[in-house]
Amino acid sequence: MADKGGVLVVAETIDGALAPISAELVGAGTRLAEGLGGTASAVLLGSGLDAAASSLAALGTARVLVADDERLADLQPDPTVATLAAIVGTEEPSAVLFGHTPSLREAAIRLAYRLGTAITTDCTALRAEDGIVVMTKPVFGGAAIAEYANESGPTIATLRPRAFEPVEAGSATAEIVKVDVPADVASRAKVVETVKEAATSGPRLKDAKTVVSGGRGLGGPENWPVVEELAGALGAAVGATRAVTDAGWVPPTHQVGLTGTTISPDLYVTVAVSGAVQHIAGCSGSRNIVAINRDPDANIFRHARFGVVGDYQKVVPALTKRIKELRG
Amino acid sequence: MKIIVTVKQVPDPDIPPTHFKVDEGARKVVPPAGVAPVMNGYDGNALEAALRLKENHGGTVTVLTVGGAEARDTLKRAIAMGADSAVHVNDPALADSDSATTASVLAAAIKKIGEFDLVLSGRQASDTDAGQVPLGVAEILGLPSAAPVVSIEPAGDGLKVHRMIEDGYQVVEIGLPALVAVSSEIGEPRYPPLRGIMAAGRAQIPVWTAADLGVDVSGARRSTLRRLYVEQREAQVDLIEADTPEEAGIALANRLREAKLI
Numbered sequence: 001m002a003d004k005g006g007v008l009v010v011a012e013t014i015d016g017a018l019a020p021i022s023a024e025l026v027g028a029g030t031r032l033a034e035g036l037g038g039t040a041s042a043v044l045l046g047s048g049l050d051a052a053a054s055s056l057a058a059l060g061t062a063r064v065l066v067a068d069d070e071r072l073a074d075l076q077p078d079p080t081v082a083t084l085a086a087i088v089g090t091e092e093p094s095a096v097l098f099g100h101t102p103s104l105r106e107a108a109i110r111l112a113y114r115l116g117t118a119i120t121t122d123c124t125a126l127r128a129e130d131g132i133v134v135m136t137k138p139v140f141g142g143a144a145i146a147e148y149a150n151e152s153g154p155t156i157a158t159l160r161p162r163a164f165e166p167v168e169a170g171s172a173t174a175e176i177v178k179v180d181v182p183a184d185v186a187s188r189a190k191v192v193e194t195v196k197e198a199a200t201s202g203p204r205l206k207d208a209k210t211v212v213s214g215g216r217g218l219g220g221p222e223n224w225p226v227v228e229e230l231a232g233a234l235g236a237a238v239g240a241t242r243a244v245t246d247a248g249w250v251p252p253t254h255q256v257g258l259t260g261t262t263i264s265p266d267l268y269v270t271v272a273v274s275g276a277v278q279h280i281a282g283c284s285g286s287r288n289i290v291a292i293n294r295d296p297d298a299n300i301f302r303h304a305r306f307g308v309v310g311d312y313q314k315v316v317p318a319l320t321k322r323i324k325e326l327r328g
Numbered sequence: 329m330k331i332i333v334t335v336k337q338v339p340d341p342d343i344p345p346t347h348f349k350v351d352e353g354a355r356k357v358v359p360p361a362g363v364a365p366v367m368n369g370y371d372g373n374a375l376e377a378a379l380r381l382k383e384n385h386g387g388t389v390t391v392l393t394v395g396g397a398e399a400r401d402t403l404k405r406a407i408a409m410g411a412d413s414a415v416h417v418n419d420p421a422l423a424d425s426d427s428a429t430t431a432s433v434l435a436a437a438i439k440k441i442g443e444f445d446l447v448l449s450g451r452q453a454s455d456t457d458a459g460q461v462p463l464g465v466a467e468i469l470g471l472p473s474a475a476p477v478v479s480i481e482p483a484g485d486g487l488k489v490h491r492m493i494e495d496g497y498q499v500v501e502i503g504l505p506a507l508v509a510v511s512s513e514i515g516e517p518r519y520p521p522l523r524g525i526m527a528a529g530r531a532q533i534p535v536w537t538a539a540d541l542g543v544d545v546s547g548a549r550r551s552t553l554r555r556l557y558v559e560q561r562e563a564q565v566d567l568i569e570a571d572t573p574e575e576a577g578i579a580l581a582n583r584l585r586e587a588k589l590i
Contacts, residue, residue: 014494074498076500077472077473078472101494102476102491102492102493102494103493103494105459106463106473106474106475109459109460109463109464109467110463110464110466110467110473112460112464113428113431113463113464113467113468114467116550117550118426118427118428118550118551119460119551120458120551121457121458121459121460122457122458134554137457138457139455139456139457139556140339140341140348140357140454140455140457141341141454141457143345143348143558144348144350144357144556144557144558144559145555145556145557145558145559146456146553146555146556147553147554147555147556148551148552148553148554149551149552149554150550150551150552151548151549151550151551151552152548152550188472188502188503188506189472189473189474189500189501189502189503189506190500190501190502191498191499191500192488192499192500192501193498193499194493194496194497194498194499195490195496195497195498195499196495196496197495197496204494204495206494210590234590252513253495253496258341258454258457259369259370259511259512266589267584267589267590276342277341277342277343277345278341278454280345281457288587288589290580290584291565292580299344299345301565301567302345302565304565305565305566306565306566306568306580306583306584306587307565307566307567307568308567308568308573308576308577308580309567310573310576311573314572314573314574314577315573315574315576315577315580316577317574317577318573318574318575318576318577318578319577319578319580319581320577321577321578322577322578322581322582323581323584323590326581326582326585326590327590
């Protein structure tokens, strides 16, 4: 029985707890389902999910479908796609939403091709229009915006982290439904080791509400502490341009841009960043960009809300000191 | 190892933002005058990874593209870099195809090329930033996949790859044949040596049509581009000026506080 207007959102965990993208997916899925005249339910895949499933149930979807199985521990594409295809076959939703994250992006795309439908990746907005899902996404490194719609269902989309308003956990308790992994599923790829990059202090780049990045204009790695100190004063995550990570001043996990992490913080402060297209691609979702650069013609000023044209070595220490005073 | 590398020709992503224009009626980018399209950056990384595998472990590298006549330049460059052969799928019927059609055409071309162990692709193209065609090819061909990958080495009968995750990487063992989509960390593409450029000049590149591949491209699209536009920026930068840079820094902090951003 097709669930007309129904929306499934595929939630995620991190270290056993519900990941922040999950509340954003529930928020986006609930609004989309309202527009389509259906209801939203959540899906959770993995191994050892009891705590995360309870957190997810409090976010207010109609149901939470949980596939808790050893074979899904690493979310490798083969078992993940087979399980999702079975769920979609039973539920027949109008739309399935994923986070645009390394964990499930590969499975989301393969699911669309397995179902013979289409997917739009890295969406920053969704709307229902006459029963059709219209998906908005930046293209050409963020230089243009495209709107896509599927010709047949279900519509599948991956959503850019922090581009959608999250819902708050409330008193709701969704019905938790156990779902089986198809019996004949095995992964052709095997994870033999998981290596976490040395945890940096401060919040994770992708989820941070405030990010401070440094660019090549800093001159050299010996000047990097200026960026770190400003980030420390703001309680911000530390980012960098590709030029900086390529030069080895900081590990590649700090890279903001098309080839690195896409961020959407409330406040993004850039120090000596020129604003190359590929960097803007990773930060164009920032709500407020602040640019500090010596070159008044630097492209970053075209995207910034506040700017200072000047020598960062003089501007930033004063900025950092004043922020510390203001934030007490 | 027999490797097939998929490549795409894209507008140069380094064109200044002021030269970037779209034709909203046609829903297309207006190619900037005098700026030649280039090989998609990640596809260059995929080709580099293929050439290193060939150099270190033996094998052949074939590059494959779907595109108009101008895409031939990208294939010539790939041969100049060291690819052994190239295949060009060029059919006017494919000019505006969606990702699903492109994936099915590439999958059919890979089958026609014949025996292979590994398909290498870039993690995404810098025009649509979608990253779905390689994984679509994997799904159509029934291949295991790993993406995005930053390191590849042979291990036993298969490969050991490093697949990026949120805060690090997974070491994944994957059997062959397989499709691996790479990220830039795998290595910068090399410059073509003079000898390669001469080889590229002589290279015969077969051109296949959709009919040659037995793919029906007249079928309904699965995805439609309804609108393409450049976002008008209403926000103008508020430049904070002061007598000294230090005072500008303090004024900036105050302004951020007024705006309730800190």
